[in-house]
Amino acid sequence: MTVTRRRGQRLDDAILDATWQILQEAGYARLTFEAVAALAGTSRPVLNRRWPTRAELALAAMERAAPPVVAAPATGSLRSDLVELLRQAVNGFGAVRGEVLAGLLAETARDPDATAAVRAWIARSTTGDTMAAILAGAAERGEIRTADVPARVLRLPFDLVRNEAIRYGLPVADDAIASIVDDVVLPLVGHTCGGTPAAAPPPG
Template identity: 55%
Template structure:
Protein backbone atom coordinates (compact mmCIF):
# COMPACT_ATOMS: atom_id res chain seq x y z
CA UNK A 1 0.00 0.00 0.00
CA UNK A 2 1.40 3.42 -0.89
CA UNK A 3 2.24 5.84 1.88
CA UNK A 4 -0.27 8.57 2.48
CA UNK A 5 0.99 12.08 2.00
CA UNK A 6 -0.27 15.63 1.90
CA UNK A 7 -4.01 16.12 2.22
CA UNK A 8 -4.82 12.41 2.59
CA UNK A 9 -2.51 12.03 5.55
CA UNK A 10 -3.66 15.30 7.10
CA UNK A 11 -7.30 14.26 6.83
CA UNK A 12 -6.54 10.88 8.42
CA UNK A 13 -4.81 12.59 11.35
CA UNK A 14 -7.60 15.12 11.87
CA UNK A 15 -10.29 12.44 11.58
CA UNK A 16 -8.46 10.34 14.17
CA UNK A 17 -8.09 13.34 16.49
CA UNK A 18 -11.78 14.17 16.25
CA UNK A 19 -12.79 10.57 16.94
CA UNK A 20 -10.58 10.46 20.03
CA UNK A 21 -11.88 13.81 21.26
CA UNK A 22 -15.43 12.48 20.98
CA UNK A 23 -14.47 9.27 22.79
CA UNK A 24 -12.25 10.51 25.62
CA UNK A 25 -12.30 14.33 25.69
CA UNK A 26 -9.52 16.86 25.36
CA UNK A 27 -7.94 16.17 28.76
CA UNK A 28 -7.06 12.58 27.81
CA UNK A 29 -6.04 13.26 24.21
CA UNK A 30 -2.42 12.33 23.42
CA UNK A 31 -0.30 12.59 20.30
CA UNK A 32 0.57 8.91 20.70
CA UNK A 33 -3.09 7.89 20.62
CA UNK A 34 -3.72 10.01 17.53
CA UNK A 35 -0.69 8.54 15.77
CA UNK A 36 -1.84 4.99 16.53
CA UNK A 37 -5.39 5.70 15.36
CA UNK A 38 -4.23 7.44 12.17
CA UNK A 39 -1.57 4.85 11.38
CA UNK A 40 1.31 7.31 11.42
CA UNK A 41 3.98 8.50 13.85
CA UNK A 42 4.13 11.20 16.48
CA UNK A 43 7.01 13.05 14.72
CA UNK A 44 4.89 13.29 11.55
CA UNK A 45 2.03 14.83 13.53
CA UNK A 46 4.37 17.06 15.53
CA UNK A 47 5.87 18.59 12.38
CA UNK A 48 2.45 19.83 11.32
CA UNK A 49 0.95 20.59 14.74
CA UNK A 50 3.66 21.20 17.35
CA UNK A 51 1.25 21.10 20.30
CA UNK A 52 -1.75 19.05 21.32
CA UNK A 53 -3.80 22.26 21.57
CA UNK A 54 -3.06 23.20 17.95
CA UNK A 55 -3.95 19.68 16.81
CA UNK A 56 -7.24 19.68 18.72
CA UNK A 57 -8.27 23.05 17.30
CA UNK A 58 -7.34 21.94 13.78
CA UNK A 59 -9.50 18.85 14.22
CA UNK A 60 -12.34 21.01 15.51
CA UNK A 61 -12.18 23.24 12.43
CA UNK A 62 -11.90 20.19 10.17
CA UNK A 63 -14.95 18.43 11.62
CA UNK A 64 -17.14 21.41 12.48
CA UNK A 65 -16.05 24.56 10.65
CA UNK A 66 -17.33 27.81 12.08
CA UNK A 67 -20.36 29.35 10.43
CA UNK A 68 -19.74 32.65 8.68
CA UNK A 69 -23.26 33.80 7.75
CA UNK A 70 -25.35 35.09 10.68
CA UNK A 71 -29.10 34.52 10.95
CA UNK A 72 -31.40 37.05 9.32
CA UNK A 73 -34.75 37.04 11.13
CA UNK A 74 -35.58 40.67 10.38
CA UNK A 75 -34.85 42.08 13.85
CA UNK A 76 -31.77 42.91 15.93
CA UNK A 77 -32.94 41.09 19.05
CA UNK A 78 -34.17 37.96 17.28
CA UNK A 79 -31.01 37.82 15.14
CA UNK A 80 -28.83 37.93 18.27
CA UNK A 81 -30.96 35.32 20.03
CA UNK A 82 -30.83 32.99 17.03
CA UNK A 83 -27.07 33.40 16.72
CA UNK A 84 -26.43 32.70 20.39
CA UNK A 85 -28.79 29.72 20.46
CA UNK A 86 -26.87 28.27 17.53
CA UNK A 87 -23.57 28.83 19.35
CA UNK A 88 -25.03 27.18 22.47
CA UNK A 89 -25.93 24.08 20.46
CA UNK A 90 -22.38 23.90 19.11
CA UNK A 91 -20.93 24.37 22.58
CA UNK A 92 -23.01 21.46 23.81
CA UNK A 93 -21.12 19.16 21.44
CA UNK A 94 -17.50 18.00 21.27
CA UNK A 95 -16.76 21.53 20.00
CA UNK A 96 -17.71 22.99 23.36
CA UNK A 97 -15.89 20.32 25.35
CA UNK A 98 -12.66 21.03 23.48
CA UNK A 99 -12.86 24.78 24.06
CA UNK A 100 -13.84 24.32 27.70
CA UNK A 101 -11.02 21.83 28.27
CA UNK A 102 -8.50 24.12 26.66
CA UNK A 103 -9.73 27.10 28.64
CA UNK A 104 -9.10 25.19 31.88
CA UNK A 105 -5.60 24.20 30.71
CA UNK A 106 -4.56 27.75 29.81
CA UNK A 107 -3.81 28.46 33.47
CA UNK A 108 -0.96 25.92 33.46
CA UNK A 109 -0.12 25.43 29.78
CA UNK A 110 1.25 28.48 27.90
CA UNK A 111 1.05 26.58 24.60
CA UNK A 112 -2.67 25.90 25.07
CA UNK A 113 -3.20 29.53 26.04
CA UNK A 114 -1.43 30.75 22.90
CA UNK A 115 -3.35 28.38 20.62
CA UNK A 116 -6.68 29.28 22.19
CA UNK A 117 -6.01 33.02 21.95
CA UNK A 118 -5.09 32.63 18.29
CA UNK A 119 -8.29 30.67 17.67
CA UNK A 120 -10.47 33.23 19.43
CA UNK A 121 -8.77 36.14 17.67
CA UNK A 122 -9.65 34.62 14.30
CA UNK A 123 -13.22 33.69 15.16
CA UNK A 124 -15.97 34.81 12.80
CA UNK A 125 -18.33 35.61 15.68
CA UNK A 126 -17.39 39.29 15.90
CA UNK A 127 -18.01 39.62 12.18
CA UNK A 128 -21.42 38.01 12.58
CA UNK A 129 -22.42 40.52 15.25
CA UNK A 130 -21.17 43.39 13.08
CA UNK A 131 -23.29 42.09 10.20
CA UNK A 132 -26.36 41.77 12.42
CA UNK A 133 -25.88 45.34 13.69
CA UNK A 134 -25.29 46.66 10.16
CA UNK A 135 -28.55 45.11 9.00
CA UNK A 136 -30.38 46.67 11.95
CA UNK A 137 -28.94 50.08 11.01
CA UNK A 138 -29.94 49.62 7.35
CA UNK A 139 -33.50 48.76 8.43
CA UNK A 140 -33.62 51.93 10.52
CA UNK A 141 -34.08 49.86 13.67
CA UNK A 142 -31.16 51.52 15.49
CA UNK A 143 -28.97 54.57 14.85
CA UNK A 144 -25.65 54.11 13.02
CA UNK A 145 -22.91 53.18 15.49
CA UNK A 146 -19.17 52.54 15.49
CA UNK A 147 -19.15 49.05 16.93
CA UNK A 148 -16.11 48.44 19.19
CA UNK A 149 -14.45 45.09 18.63
CA UNK A 150 -14.98 44.14 22.27
CA UNK A 151 -18.72 44.66 21.87
CA UNK A 152 -18.71 42.63 18.66
CA UNK A 153 -17.00 39.77 20.53
CA UNK A 154 -19.20 40.10 23.62
CA UNK A 155 -21.81 37.39 22.83
CA UNK A 156 -19.16 34.73 22.23
CA UNK A 157 -17.10 35.86 25.24
CA UNK A 158 -20.13 35.55 27.50
CA UNK A 159 -21.04 32.18 26.02
CA UNK A 160 -17.52 30.87 26.63
CA UNK A 161 -17.64 32.14 30.19
CA UNK A 162 -20.82 30.16 30.85
CA UNK A 163 -19.24 26.99 29.47
CA UNK A 164 -16.01 27.40 31.46
CA UNK A 165 -17.60 28.47 34.76
CA UNK A 166 -20.65 26.19 34.76
CA UNK A 167 -19.44 23.38 32.53
CA UNK A 168 -22.33 23.66 30.10
CA UNK A 169 -23.74 26.12 27.56
CA UNK A 170 -26.46 28.48 28.80
CA UNK A 171 -30.12 27.67 28.38
CA UNK A 172 -32.69 29.77 26.56
CA UNK A 173 -33.52 31.87 29.62
CA UNK A 174 -29.87 32.78 30.22
CA UNK A 175 -29.32 33.58 26.54
CA UNK A 176 -32.34 35.88 26.60
CA UNK A 177 -31.02 37.64 29.70
CA UNK A 178 -27.57 38.07 28.15
CA UNK A 179 -29.00 39.54 24.95
CA UNK A 180 -31.56 41.83 26.64
CA UNK A 181 -29.50 42.98 29.63
CA UNK A 182 -25.96 43.07 28.26
CA UNK A 183 -25.50 42.75 24.49
CA UNK A 184 -28.23 45.06 23.18
CA UNK A 185 -27.49 47.81 25.75
CA UNK A 186 -23.79 47.61 24.82
CA UNK A 187 -24.64 47.98 21.13
CA UNK A 188 -27.00 50.90 21.74
CA UNK A 189 -24.35 52.68 23.84
CA UNK A 190 -21.67 52.31 21.17
CA UNK A 191 -20.35 55.60 19.72
CA UNK A 192 -22.51 57.16 17.05
CA UNK A 193 -21.21 57.03 13.50
CA UNK A 194 -22.26 58.26 10.08
CA UNK A 195 -21.62 54.70 8.84
CA UNK A 196 -21.33 51.45 10.70
CA UNK A 197 -17.79 50.44 11.55
CA UNK A 198 -16.48 47.57 13.63
CA UNK A 199 -13.18 47.86 15.40
Protein backbone atom coordinates in the same frame (compact mmCIF):
# COMPACT_ATOMS: atom_id res chain seq x y z
CA MET B 1 1.34 -0.20 15.12
CA THR B 2 1.03 -0.32 11.34
CA VAL B 3 2.21 2.86 9.67
CA THR B 4 0.35 3.70 6.48
CA ARG B 5 2.29 5.80 3.98
CA ARG B 6 0.20 8.83 3.02
CA ARG B 7 0.99 12.42 2.23
CA GLY B 8 -0.59 15.81 2.07
CA GLN B 9 -4.28 16.25 2.66
CA ARG B 10 -5.01 12.53 2.99
CA LEU B 11 -2.59 12.28 5.87
CA ASP B 12 -3.86 15.47 7.51
CA ASP B 13 -7.45 14.23 7.23
CA ALA B 14 -6.57 10.88 8.81
CA ILE B 15 -4.80 12.60 11.72
CA LEU B 16 -7.60 15.09 12.36
CA ASP B 17 -10.26 12.37 12.08
CA ALA B 18 -8.38 10.31 14.66
CA THR B 19 -7.98 13.34 16.94
CA TRP B 20 -11.68 14.18 16.76
CA GLN B 21 -12.64 10.56 17.47
CA ILE B 22 -10.49 10.50 20.61
CA LEU B 23 -11.90 13.85 21.75
CA GLN B 24 -15.44 12.53 21.34
CA GLU B 25 -14.79 9.20 23.04
CA ALA B 26 -12.25 10.07 25.73
CA GLY B 27 -12.13 13.85 26.07
CA TYR B 28 -9.33 16.37 25.92
CA ALA B 29 -7.66 15.14 29.10
CA ARG B 30 -6.88 11.80 27.44
CA LEU B 31 -5.80 13.17 24.09
CA THR B 32 -2.16 12.26 23.45
CA PHE B 33 0.06 12.34 20.38
CA GLU B 34 0.75 8.64 20.86
CA ALA B 35 -2.96 7.75 20.84
CA VAL B 36 -3.63 9.85 17.74
CA ALA B 37 -0.63 8.42 15.89
CA ALA B 38 -1.71 4.85 16.67
CA LEU B 39 -5.29 5.44 15.54
CA ALA B 40 -4.26 7.33 12.40
CA GLY B 41 -1.60 4.78 11.45
CA THR B 42 1.28 7.25 11.50
CA SER B 43 4.05 8.33 13.88
CA ARG B 44 4.39 11.01 16.53
CA PRO B 45 7.13 12.94 14.64
CA VAL B 46 4.74 13.27 11.69
CA LEU B 47 2.13 14.81 13.98
CA ASN B 48 4.62 17.14 15.66
CA ARG B 49 5.81 18.52 12.34
CA ARG B 50 2.26 19.62 11.54
CA TRP B 51 0.95 20.52 15.01
CA PRO B 52 3.74 21.12 17.54
CA THR B 53 1.39 21.17 20.54
CA ARG B 54 -1.57 19.16 21.73
CA ALA B 55 -3.61 22.35 21.91
CA GLU B 56 -2.99 23.17 18.24
CA LEU B 57 -3.90 19.62 17.23
CA ALA B 58 -7.15 19.66 19.22
CA LEU B 59 -8.19 23.05 17.85
CA ALA B 60 -7.44 22.01 14.28
CA ALA B 61 -9.59 18.89 14.68
CA MET B 62 -12.37 20.89 16.31
CA GLU B 63 -12.40 23.54 13.57
CA ARG B 64 -12.51 20.89 10.86
CA ALA B 65 -15.27 18.80 12.45
CA ALA B 66 -17.42 21.59 13.89
CA PRO B 67 -16.81 24.94 12.20
CA PRO B 68 -18.18 27.98 14.03
CA VAL B 69 -21.42 29.59 12.92
CA VAL B 70 -20.90 32.44 10.45
CA ALA B 71 -24.32 33.10 8.86
CA ALA B 72 -26.14 36.25 9.92
CA PRO B 73 -29.89 35.73 10.51
CA ALA B 74 -32.27 38.16 8.83
CA THR B 75 -35.41 38.08 10.97
CA GLY B 76 -36.17 41.79 10.66
CA SER B 77 -35.38 42.75 14.26
CA LEU B 78 -32.13 43.15 16.13
CA ARG B 79 -33.21 41.21 19.20
CA SER B 80 -34.49 38.20 17.28
CA ASP B 81 -31.40 38.26 15.04
CA LEU B 82 -29.17 38.10 18.10
CA VAL B 83 -31.18 35.36 19.79
CA GLU B 84 -31.19 33.25 16.63
CA LEU B 85 -27.48 33.79 16.06
CA LEU B 86 -26.58 32.69 19.58
CA ARG B 87 -28.87 29.66 19.30
CA GLN B 88 -27.05 28.68 16.12
CA ALA B 89 -23.75 29.17 17.90
CA VAL B 90 -24.85 26.95 20.79
CA ASN B 91 -26.12 24.25 18.41
CA GLY B 92 -22.86 24.33 16.47
CA PHE B 93 -20.75 24.41 19.59
CA GLY B 94 -21.56 20.86 20.68
CA ALA B 95 -20.63 19.11 23.90
CA VAL B 96 -17.20 18.10 22.59
CA ARG B 97 -16.29 21.66 21.63
CA GLY B 98 -17.23 22.83 25.12
CA GLU B 99 -15.20 20.09 26.76
CA VAL B 100 -12.20 20.77 24.53
CA LEU B 101 -12.24 24.48 25.27
CA ALA B 102 -12.62 23.84 28.99
CA GLY B 103 -9.59 21.54 28.84
CA LEU B 104 -7.62 24.03 26.79
CA LEU B 105 -8.37 26.89 29.16
CA ALA B 106 -7.24 24.78 32.09
CA GLU B 107 -4.03 24.01 30.20
CA THR B 108 -3.32 27.67 29.47
CA ALA B 109 -2.64 28.19 33.17
CA ARG B 110 0.52 26.10 32.89
CA ASP B 111 1.41 26.03 29.19
CA PRO B 112 2.23 29.20 27.22
CA ASP B 113 1.92 27.24 23.96
CA ALA B 114 -1.70 26.38 24.77
CA THR B 115 -2.35 30.03 25.54
CA ALA B 116 -0.95 31.06 22.17
CA ALA B 117 -3.00 28.41 20.36
CA VAL B 118 -6.26 29.51 21.98
CA ARG B 119 -5.55 33.18 21.24
CA ALA B 120 -4.80 32.37 17.60
CA TRP B 121 -8.02 30.35 17.35
CA ILE B 122 -10.07 33.24 18.71
CA ALA B 123 -8.33 35.69 16.36
CA ARG B 124 -9.31 33.52 13.36
CA SER B 125 -12.98 33.69 14.26
CA THR B 126 -15.30 35.46 11.81
CA THR B 127 -18.04 35.99 14.40
CA GLY B 128 -17.20 39.68 14.67
CA ASP B 129 -18.01 40.09 10.97
CA THR B 130 -21.36 38.39 11.53
CA MET B 131 -22.21 40.70 14.40
CA ALA B 132 -21.16 43.72 12.32
CA ALA B 133 -23.60 42.68 9.57
CA ILE B 134 -26.44 42.29 12.09
CA LEU B 135 -25.77 45.70 13.63
CA ALA B 136 -25.55 47.33 10.20
CA GLY B 137 -29.03 46.01 9.41
CA ALA B 138 -30.34 47.27 12.75
CA ALA B 139 -28.87 50.72 12.11
CA GLU B 140 -30.54 50.86 8.69
CA ARG B 141 -33.89 50.03 10.33
CA GLY B 142 -33.39 52.71 12.99
CA GLU B 143 -33.16 50.28 15.91
CA ILE B 144 -29.75 51.64 16.89
CA ARG B 145 -28.14 54.99 16.18
CA THR B 146 -24.92 53.56 14.76
CA ALA B 147 -23.37 50.22 13.90
CA ASP B 148 -19.91 51.64 14.58
CA VAL B 149 -18.97 49.80 17.77
CA PRO B 150 -15.61 48.54 19.04
CA ALA B 151 -14.40 45.11 17.95
CA ARG B 152 -14.59 43.99 21.58
CA VAL B 153 -18.35 44.63 21.54
CA LEU B 154 -18.71 42.61 18.32
CA ARG B 155 -17.04 39.63 20.00
CA LEU B 156 -18.87 39.97 23.29
CA PRO B 157 -22.03 37.86 22.64
CA PHE B 158 -19.93 34.89 21.56
CA ASP B 159 -17.49 35.34 24.41
CA LEU B 160 -20.39 35.27 26.86
CA VAL B 161 -21.95 32.15 25.29
CA ARG B 162 -18.55 30.44 25.28
CA ASN B 163 -18.05 31.31 28.94
CA GLU B 164 -21.55 30.07 29.78
CA ALA B 165 -20.86 26.75 28.05
CA ILE B 166 -17.52 26.26 29.77
CA ARG B 167 -18.76 27.20 33.25
CA TYR B 168 -22.11 25.44 33.27
CA GLY B 169 -21.97 22.93 30.44
CA LEU B 170 -24.00 22.46 27.32
CA PRO B 171 -26.57 23.09 26.05
CA VAL B 172 -26.76 26.74 27.01
CA ALA B 173 -30.38 27.36 28.02
CA ASP B 174 -32.68 29.69 26.11
CA ASP B 175 -33.15 31.87 29.19
CA ALA B 176 -29.37 32.37 29.40
CA ILE B 177 -29.28 33.40 25.74
CA ALA B 178 -32.18 35.80 26.33
CA SER B 179 -30.40 37.31 29.33
CA ILE B 180 -27.18 37.81 27.36
CA VAL B 181 -29.12 39.57 24.61
CA ASP B 182 -31.52 41.62 26.77
CA ASP B 183 -29.37 42.47 29.78
CA VAL B 184 -25.97 42.95 28.13
CA VAL B 185 -25.85 43.27 24.35
CA LEU B 186 -28.91 45.38 23.57
CA PRO B 187 -28.22 48.03 26.25
CA LEU B 188 -24.58 48.12 25.16
CA VAL B 189 -25.35 48.88 21.51
CA GLY B 190 -28.11 51.36 22.36
CA HIS B 191 -31.15 49.39 21.27
CA THR B 192 -34.29 51.53 21.38
CA CYS B 193 -36.88 48.71 21.55
CA GLY B 194 -39.46 50.78 19.71
CA GLY B 195 -37.43 51.15 16.54
CA THR B 196 -36.92 54.91 16.88
CA PRO B 197 -33.29 56.00 16.84
CA ALA B 198 -31.97 57.05 20.23
CA ALA B 199 -31.48 60.75 20.68
CA ALA B 200 -27.95 62.01 20.38
CA PRO B 201 -26.39 63.19 23.65
CA PRO B 202 -26.40 66.98 24.16
CA PRO B 203 -23.20 68.75 23.11
CA GLY B 204 -20.63 69.58 25.71
